[in-house]
Amino acid sequence: MPNTNLTAAMRAKNDEFFTQYHDIEKEMNAYLEYDADVFRGKTILLPCDDPEWSNFTKYFAQNFEALGLKKLISTSYADASKNYQGNYQPTLFEKRDPKFDKRKTTVKGKIFTLTADENRDGKIDVEDLKWRYLEGDGDFRSKEVKALRDEADIVITNPPFSLFTEFLQWIVEVGKKFLIIGNMNAITYKEVFPLIRNNKMWMGNGFHAGNAYFSTPFAEEYGEGVYNPQTGLVKFRNVCWFTNIDHGRRHNPLPLMTMGENRKFNKKLSGNAYETYDNYDAIEVPFTDAIPSDYDGVMGVPISFLDKHSPEQFEIVGTLDSNDPNNTCRTRVYTSEECREAYQARFGKPGTYDLNASGVINGVKVFKRVLIRRKAKENGNDS
Numbered sequence: 001m002p003n004t005n006l007t008a009a010m011r012a013k014n015d016e017f018f019t020q021y022h023d024i025e026k027e028m029n030a031y032l033e034y035d036a037d038v039f040r041g042k043t044i045l046l047p048c049d050d051p052e053w054s055n056f057t058k059y060f061a062q063n064f065e066a067l068g069l070k071k072l073i074s075t076s077y078a079d080a081s082k083n084y085q086g087n088y089q090p091t092l093f094e095k096r097d098p099k100f101d102k103r104k105t106t107v108k109g110k111i112f113t114l115t116a117d118e119n120r121d122g123k124i125d126v127e128d129l130k131w132r133y134l135e136g137d138g139d140f141r142s143k144e145v146k147a148l149r150d151e152a153d154i155v156i157t158n159p160p161f162s163l164f165t166e167f168l169q170w171i172v173e174v175g176k177k178f179l180i181i182g183n184m185n186a187i188t189y190k191e192v193f194p195l196i197r198n199n200k201m202w203m204g205n206g207f208h209a210g211n212a213y214f215s216t217p218f219a220e221e222y223g224e225g226v227y228n229p230q231t232g233l234v235k236f237r238n239v240c241w242f243t244n245i246d247h248g249r250r251h252n253p254l255p256l257m258t259m260g261e262n263r264k265f266n267k268k269l270s271g272n273a274y275e276t277y278d279n280y281d282a283i284e285v286p287f288t289d290a291i292p293s294d295y296d297g298v299m300g301v302p303i304s305f306l307d308k309h310s311p312e313q314f315e316i317v318g319t320l321d322s323n324d325p326n327n328t329c330r331t332r333v334y335t336s337e338e339c340r341e342a343y344q345a346r347f348g349k350p351g352t353y354d355l356n357a358s359g360v361i362n363g364v365k366v367f368k369r370v371l372i373r374r375k376a377k378e379n380g381n382d383s
């Protein structure tokens with residue numbers, strides 16, 4: 001397969017993941033527990049959806065009255081524009097509707113809106129959704145969907161993975177509240193990390209036991225442990241919710257032991273734990289549960305720490321990543337010559353060991369790390 005086809009196939013595969021109802025419900029409940037009126041009087045936009053069978057549309061339509069929504073808008077992307085070309089069939093719902101247009105069904109996006117008890121059955125729910133074809137294909141970057149974004153108070157969806165950073169910027173540039181699903185690795189992207197560091201975005205409440213389940217047309221291509229033939233779903237552990245809406249869990253400080261207690265009782269600790277990096281003024285902490293409660297300097301911790309981060313307990317300083325060249329904790333930048341020598345020394349053959357792309361201890365690169373510092377006790381941090 002030529003490379004461009006391969007890239008398109010990868011994109012298609014990465015973009016088509018459909019979120020489960022109870023995962024949406026569980027996540028929304030976390031915000032509602034923190035603030036029962038979080039969605040009250042709000043217009044919610046669900047872009048990149050497939051409203052006829054999306055669980056996002058179903059959840060918000062079914063709970064329209066309980067949440068006190070002002071308006072729900074949900075849009076879909078035209079099948080002909082998708083990277084993935086499945087065996088498209090319009091739904092019976094669409095086909096039976098007088099508005100059905102076979103010239104439009106594959107090339108136009110659709111918009112579903114909900115504001116009132118259209119069928120006068122005494123409640124506002126999924127039965128009251130109105131729909132029409134969009135002028136265009138429903139691309140979130142189109143003028144028409146941008147106008148819907150501007151109208152909305154909150155944007156909620158699982159966007160196509162191949163366009164994650166673009167999608168995030170699309171929301172952030174207009175300062176909207178959002179709740180979106182993404183891959184945890186996105187955290188260190190140069191467009192994403194500054195939002196996390198500056199407390200403009202954080203991780204949501206999270207999937208049950210860290211497992212995110214999705215349906216996808218590619219399910220059977222995944223191996224054992226990811227694809228479950230019984231449920232037809234795939235399971236990922238590196239997927240999370242990103243948001244700028246507050247929830248209770250992020251204000252629960254992590255219970256921590258001192259460095260001495262960790263050395264004594266934390267069985268996982270060995271090797272270079274708590275050593276200072278060769279190239280950063282910070283110490284290496286290889287596990288989140290090994291973060292010492294009594295160290296006031298900067299620490300490099302696993303990215304998964306962010307799922308446990310409480311802004312009252314720690315400040316996020318940077319990453320050990322070449323994407324973060326202005327990092328003030330950096331004490332050394334390696335020359336190309338040094339990177340070549342390090343490769344030869346480590347692997348016994350010519351090559352380049354990109355030491356600047358990581359924290360380094362005794363000439364060896366460590367895993368991806370986020371740099372954090374404990375907030376001062378005077379700020380109410382007792383950990």
Ligand SMILES: C[S@@+](CC[C@H](N)C(=O)[O-])C[C@H]1O[C@@H](n2cnc3c(N)ncnc32)[C@H](O)[C@@H]1O
Binds near residue numbers: 014018048050138161
């Ligand atoms: C990860 S799926 C999620 C679908 C649904 N929101 C859910 O969670 O079940 C992302 C959807 O966005 C669609 N999509 C891809 N590119 C898009 C674009 N440029 N604009 C709008 N939607 C797009 C994909 O075809 C796919 O249906």
